[in-house]
Amino acid sequence: MTNRRRGNAAPSRRHSRTRRITPRSHWLLLSVLAVTLSTALLLQGYTHHTFGIASDDATGARGHDGAVPSQVVHGGPVIANAATTPHTARVKARTIALTFDDGPDPVWTPRILDVLRRNHVHATFFVVGTQVVAHPDLVRRIVADGHQIGIHAFTHPDLARLAPWQRSLELRETQLAVAGATGVTTALLRPPFSSRNDALDDADWSVIEQADAAGYVTVLATRDAEDWQRPGVDRILANATPHGRAGQIVLMHDSGGDRSQTVAALSALLPRLKAQGFRFATVSDAVGMAAPVQPTGLGDHLQGLALIRVLQAGDWLVRLLGLLMYAAGAISVLRTAVVLVTAHRHRYRRLRTRRRGWGPPVTEPVNVIVPAYNESAGIEAAVRSLLASDHPVEIIVVDDGSTDGTAYLVESLHLPVRVIRQENAGKPAALNTGLAAASCALVVMVDGDTVFETDTVRTIVQPFADPRVGAVSGNAKVANRSGLLGRWQHIEYVIGFNLDRRLFDLAECMPTVPGAVGAFRRQALLAVGGVSHTTLAEDTDLTMALCRDGWRVVYEERAKAWTEAPASLDALWRQRYRWCYGTLQAMWKHRGALVQRGAAGKLGRRGLVYLLLFQVLLPLLAPVVDIFALYGLLFLDPLRIIGLWLAFLLLQLVMGLYAFRLDGERPGPLWTLPLQQFVYRQLMYLVVIQSVVTAVSGSRLRWQRMERYGSLRVPAGAEVPGTDFPRQDPGLPQQYPYETQ
Structure with missing residues (x-):
């Protein structure tokens, strides 16, 4: 999960020659392909499944015969x-x-x-x-x-x-x-x-x-x-x-x-x-x-040949789609089984680790770097939640050329926070500025729209007792989950992101430490040259670089951070488009890991292959699968198609219930899971299509900052320095520092 941010970093000379206009013609091409595929399937379905060859006694009883001439009857x-x-x-x-x-x-x-x-x-x-x-x-x-x-x-x-x-x-x-x-x-x-x-x-x-x-x-x-x-x-x-x-x-x-x-x-x-x-x-x-x-005449002969070729192509297409659907279904079921098994193993491995510990408790101070660009809506909640930590922290807020007074707001709080101003240069530059100013051996990076729980910093740094660990991923949770779109993203975070992180942790191939909540050894960051600006998914790029450098990256699900999710489809599209495009960039940049050994090889042959298969290829096939499912409802056995869909939904529900249990979440939002398959899923695979086309065409995507809503609150029970500040509604469970309004 990458951060949602801001203005572009200064482009290199090579990038300045790259086209920056997002391609639009591919949507026309996609529409044409979708219509062509639908037409071919409709024609194939009509000609093969509308009637079919039945027995010669299949018709009903004989009707009146008064209009039949007697000379014909006899x-x-x-x-x-x-x-x-x-x-x-x-x-x-x-x-x-x-x-x-x-x-x-x-x-x-x-x-x-x-x-x-x-x-x-x-x-x-x-x-x-x-x-x-x-x-x-x-x-x-x-x-x-x-x-x-x-x-x-x-x-x-x-x-x-x-x-x-x-x-x-x-x-x-x-x-x-x-x-x-x-x-x-x-x-x-x-x-x-x-x-x-x-x-x-x-x-x-x-x-x-x-x-x-x-x-x-x-x-x-x-x-x-x-x-x-x-x-x-x-x-x-x-x-x-x-x-x-x-x-x-x-x-x-x-x-x-x-x-x-x-x-x-x-x-x-x-x-x-x-x-x-x-x-x-x-x-x-x-x-x-x-x-x-x-x-026959030439015209009819040519039309007949065209008809035969079109219908034969339709037959071939249906067979191919059938095979792809079976393959996709089998792979999805296999993925579900693997993810559930590894999540179960990860849970018990973490329980054993907690009993014996990662090593001696990590108590040394930690630098917390907060890159901020126009974060006035949520920066106060973020800073106060960090200062409420039960672990010693030194907070560095890097204002990346904000125009909404973010830096002035932080300074006006008169809190023990260091504020560094710089001209707008992009999030990677802001993180590197904070890294250069850091004095501690451990660094925590957090978005300006994110609040930590009291024990988040202490929990996330404990794995550094193991000298092999170079980075730790925390558990990012959706704060504004009251609406339908918020619930869908909450489900995605818990089922998709967090279950995958457990799998990556167990397989030692973690591809992403989310920008919302991640901890790093400063030594490891400096060894890989800090945070790169060559991709839009700087957190994924950085994590892959650490893995290739031999560092172990782990997941600590108890280190929770609450972040604002997009509250509109347009904002969600822009965020996920940048995430997906940036991930593709990072995968291409680190493709050499596929042939390397050690930790780099694990990242390449496990992590990159997994991302390619389940976050790129399968989503690209999703529109075809949906069209073929409609074809099945119209021309095949609709009960069978509905049964398969219900079975898939049940599988998703079982996985969701287990994931929610692992995360200590109430399962109530899962009632929206069927609706998610009809709206949210389609949006996500369109994002993947757009990202792949953008990458293949050589176009370059700009940073797009997400709208802030100011819905975050400091967790209840935190000792917050300074003056009065809105806290969580005491009527809400204390582990959920978010509003329902």
Whole structure:
């Protein structure tokens, strides 16, 4: 957690040539990508999951049939001119037109084609558009083998239940898919769930009339093998075998499920019917129709190819997103388990450490450096809380060119505080000024908008009894947590920051000592050249430098500091944007730790990898995950998606309850956790996107000072020197030095 601060340090000559305008075009690009992804998923979802291929008995009861012409009801199975003067055609005597619906299928269609080839039989295949898109090579093989193509709608819906525009879309998209895959168009149509002429009702007839107006000839069946029910090979043979010499259009299926019985029955049916004197022909040949399949125009062929490529890309995208979601989910669950286990171990390790101590008690005086830029709203509370410490402190307030009288305010208090003024040069320069003026071996750094509890300084310096420790991170807590945004940040501090710090402490790879509450060996700071101004996350940069220099950095959760959090979304955005961007800078600056040994290697291969994975890559995937979740609600199993979300939320809640228990916090704010997932989470991943784009584009972000609210109070019970000063409301628990107003 970095500090929220102030005016820019004087840029170096190299940085002065760097572009300082924050890029905005990437938001347009992100919006375009989001819309493109959403459109692709909507199209893919519609074509694959809106209806799906169902059994041929899936439709409801038959309706009224008063509008169906009697000559159609009692006529042949091929219907033409339905919209004007309907007429039908019957199949020639001793002729069988084999038809196959619902394909092509990568398993069963090739086997059926092999059987037809061995028996020198040509058939008619009524294909489903989505199957054509998925397997265009099979459609090309059907045509190349001399078989006839008809269309069977795009998503296999009951066309009679659709609006007219949806029917047109189904037929047009299927025709384009066939044109793109084979270079031909067909005038043959078999509506899904259709059967014989005498089964037509008024709704079915409206479909046939609309199809006729679009140039299609409707092909029904005279015998249904009912192979979709898988009744057994003998039953399929009986259903498909004609009685007498009349010609037949036989309905079978090459997709929609296990078609092994169909293949076996077809192998026996063809030689049997040939032996009985039947010949096999395509539908058009069987009824004497002019060629219904013609070469397509260039425009339709190109549109069809584009449709196939777009939908294939959508299929690939859905598979990829599915894999990413599973991977992200697995990694998140693994992270949760690791964080909880390490937090538990860290707790008991700290209990053992407290019993035996870090070593001899550290009682030597400590310099407390308070960099201040326009901190008049909270500086008095901060200084008085430091002076109330039960450990000897020497306070240095470095006024970094404030324009609101911060330095004058501190001096007017007539407290034992040293005030140093300097021209505005940035927080790192202010800290280095304080460090140069410090006389103690230990230094505590604290923000000007932060108050300490009475024992914070004493607690945070005790780990320095171990000579290997170079820095100690305290426990920064949100003071103004009364509003919804404050509660969300409070949850984030307790669950996110503090659980992670326990993990980093146990793994000896602490990447950040927060500017709000951190303690350092002055010797260690001087050894790494003080506080660097080359990144906006000076606390993260400094901590990584100490780790690479061989110092151990630990976390002391009992050293509490209360800080003001942003009270508006705009302020929160600016703060987190700077934090994230600065962290990226620090990670890049210290990337060499990945190949180093010792403490530096632990930072690189543990700390940096963890930050990259969970604070950069996963947030970058978050928008895609959210879009895919909406896709799942619309087109997949919504109960399953909701169940997964509730399971994830439950996991977060369990982690939150344990984290709040470790921090001694009341769990009441956790009721806002579900809302946090819908608003706060989205804001945070947009911050990461903005930061990554800014970093990659080479732009440089300016310091942005956070608005102060003056809500901090000195902890109750502290012996505060000087005159009267507002303390904590005595009605509030004493461990919470903040207001609820």
